[in-house]
């Protein structure tokens with residue numbers, strides 16, 4: 001074991017437990033503080049689970065949530081219809097800020113959601129959760145109500161069981177094999193964030209509107225390191241919300257997700273002047289391609305090249321100002 005690090009002190013100060021609180025207490029304190037809260041659920045082909053996630057939010061005590069939006073990322077199944085039937089306002093991501101096309105995955109959907117919501121705190125919740133616990137929403141509000149300095153709150157949880165593996169095997173393959181090692185290497189102050197890729201997190205609008213958003217699955221890693229750079233460690237907090245069970249993507253899909261996150265890390269290290277792409281990469285630019293392998297119908301292995309490059313959407317405040 002290594003000696004204690006600075007991130008341990010942050011962990012001790014900024015780690016909360018939903019168990020120590022109650023949703024009615026949160027509702028009362030939120031009313032007192034006059035904070036308003038929007039919940040945004042990004043969803044693409046999540047017909048199997050979206051209604052349960054929307055219903056979980058709708059089941060929260062009165063006054064916890066002021067607005068509930070599902071961002072439909074072009075689902076080909078009944079996601080949008082089921083979300084609406086369960087009580088959410090549904091937006092198709094491409095219909096928002098339509099001049100910024102195409103809409104590039106989850107990060108783009110979250111970025112666009114800021115243009116159609118108004119809560120002072122925006123809570124993001126994934127749509128692929130099984131038996132979602134309402135603490136995933138109300139628990140995230142606890143640090144905002146306790147500490148005015150807090151601007152971004154990540155959920156953490158036991159992640160396991162579900163439809164793959166045991167609690168011991170655990171989940172979070174991209175987290176454990178890429179995101180956590182990267183943070184420890186390059187952003188050691190963020191090493192104490194238990195679930196850096198958690199899709200359940202909340203930010204103050206005043207922060208989120210000032211940050212760029214990476215497209216696709218780069219959004220969480222980007223928001224985490226950017227919040228740290230923009231506002232420092234005291235702006236971050238995390239909450240233990242119990243257990244979370246989600247749909248597990250196949251390994252090749254997660255490999256592309258990991259490549260996207262590696263891109264985000266390279267972009268930020270380059271922007272901070274900590275690496276020099278002109279000397280580090282052959283063409284002087286961060287390569288955008290990931291080669292994977294598939295078997296064809298003759299049982300031959302062939303390579304497939306995927307573009308895993310990310311784009312950054314500008315801070316939405318700039319975009320909305322230019323439209324005003």
Ligand SMILES: O=c1ccn([C@@H]2O[C@H](COP(=O)(O)OP(=O)(O)O[C@H]3O[C@H](CO)[C@@H](O)[C@H](O)[C@H]3O)[C@@H](O)[C@H]2O)c(=O)[nH]1
Pocket residue numbers: 041042043044045046071072073104105106109125126127128197198199200217218219220221246247248249257
């Ligand atoms: O183009 C897309 C792809 C996904 N989603 C939704 O985004 C959420 C998370 O996607 P998922 O495929 O379940 O991600 P995970 O494999 O669980 O990946 C983890 O790691 C990602 C990278 O940080 C995070 O975005 C996720 O929230 C986090 O759960 C789900 O509601 C999806 O329906 C979209 O809205 N649009």
Ligand SMILES: O=C(O)[C@H](O)COP(=O)(O)O
Pocket residue numbers: 159170171172173174175176197198247248249254
């Ligand atoms: O956070 C992660 O690493 C991804 O969501 C993958 O999680 P899984 O290994 O539990 O599917």
